[in-house]
Amino acid sequence: SQQGEEDPQALSIQEGENATMNCSYKTSINNLQWYRQNSGRGLVHLILIRSNEREKHSGRLRVTLDTSKKSSSLLITASRAADTASYFCATFNNDMRFGAGTRLTVKP
């Protein structure tokens, strides 16, 4: 079964704008990870944040984690058309469970 939910389910923005995706989960976790998936392709690991961390940055990505609210957010700044993809959060605690995903479309 899936661990949690993401919102929005779909997001459409213009190039240069920021994109924020949220993820909520239900049980305790060891870490939370964000992945990107282009249509019909494999997963690309973006970032891992551990349960004792609150924020992490990687290039244009910023991830936050609030374990008290069991939620995380992924911010992509200065988006590009190449960022168009589905984004999934996944929680890990003995095994990895994925959220429903957000379909991001960045219009040039």
Next chain:
Amino acid sequence: GAVVSQHPSRVICKSGTSVKIECRSLDFQATTMFWYRQFPKQSLMLMATSNEGSKATYEQGVEKDKFLINHASLTLSTLTVTSAHPEDSSFYICSALLAGSTDTQYFGPGTRLTVL
């Protein structure tokens, strides 16, 4: 970085046949591997957890007799879809947990199964 391969990357078969998918950790040992299934425009659903040398643990609703998992070595797990039917058509993705790690997991590129 660590690499996980899957073979084949794409397979088309007739209804009623069995298909075997291999998942290999190429440069590291994995005592635990996971199998996921992804239907079009949906998320990944965990099917089973495969532990080297022991029986796999299946998620609720996944038929263990239909999806046979073998984890015979620290670098290889196989998923066999037995008597495949069109509804088994899906994208199957494996991942491997780095031996000795509690959270370092690497994903394979996936296998696209189409059952006619």
